[in-house]
Amino acid sequence: MSNTRIQQYLTGIRSGLPVIPSFLPVGIAYAIIAQQAGFTPFETVLMSATVLAGSSQIMAAGMVLQGAGLAAVIFATFVLNLRHLIMSTCVIRNFRDAPLRLRLLASFGVADESFAVFSMAREEDRTLWDFLGLMTDVYFAWVFAAVLGVFSSTLLPQLLLDSTGIALYAIFIAILLPNLRRGGGLVRLVLLTALCSTLLSRFIAPSWSLIVSSLLCAALGVSFVDEAALEGKEAADAP
Structure with a gap:
């Protein structure tokens, strides 16, 4: 990797550091709900490592907890994640000349937080390696939050564990209110x-x-x- 790419990658990492704390409460809430729904610790963390979508994961775990069928869970999360098609298009168009494998990797890292940070960056910082650095922060913070949630579920009082059921509603209210x-x-x-x-x-x-x-x-x-x-x-x- 050239020095320029390394510098861009490190710039991306630095730009993503401020959003890391925002993943912790949501990731912990997801992990607790997932385990209440019957997910094993490994399945809970694996979902975060392969899906990387907080609201969709909480919705899916919540629907499983309520006894929803597999088809309903898949379709609901698909509808909820349709916005990722638009966000991915906006991000990936900046990397038209990059190899396909790297564009596919970058598209996996498009989340609400990474999209927001990348969109507000200076034009010269909207490079593939900047985004991959930003994506590194987002990915590992989200997976770490799930791991933390798995361990927290054995330490937190039952009253607090039960209150995580409102996490999904809180997320959607937070999304809706600024737009209303x-x-x-x-x-x-x-x-x-x-x-x-x-x-x-x-x-x-x-x-x-x-x-x-x-x-x-x-x-x-x-x-x-x-x-x-x-x-x-x-x-x-x-x-």
Whole structure:
């Protein structure tokens, strides 16, 4: 590896250091929920090492805990992770000239945190080796958090272990709230999805009602969520 690539890789590692602490509480919560769902310690850590998607892992473990079928778990996590197609495209287009094997490796490391840090980096720092350095932080922090969660589950009091059940809801609330103030259309869409899921759960399994309502309301939301208004709001909020 040339000195330039080493420097870029180290720059990427340094840029990812501030986000490492954010992985710990989520990773620990995931590991505890996974073990409550019947995952072995090895399976719990293996999922983090091969999936690298906090919200999807918590959703999958939570659905297994609630008795959802395998098909529902797979489809729900697929829908939740569709955003990774867009994020990966935005990141990988910076590496058009890189070998395919390295682009595939980089695409595996595209998570919400790595995407956010990389997108805010200076243009000259948006190189393949910068991203691989950033990805190193994200990957090992997430796997370490799962390992820590496995050991924590034997040390934490039962009351605290039981409270991890709200972790998934807390994550989605944290994602939603900053976006809801951008426009009334998004608020209506969220409320419509919640109402639709509640009604459907009376006729089909809750896991499938969530999936169907998410897809159906996302399609309906195209007609009344004003993208131009959202962009204008973002521009107005920008410093």
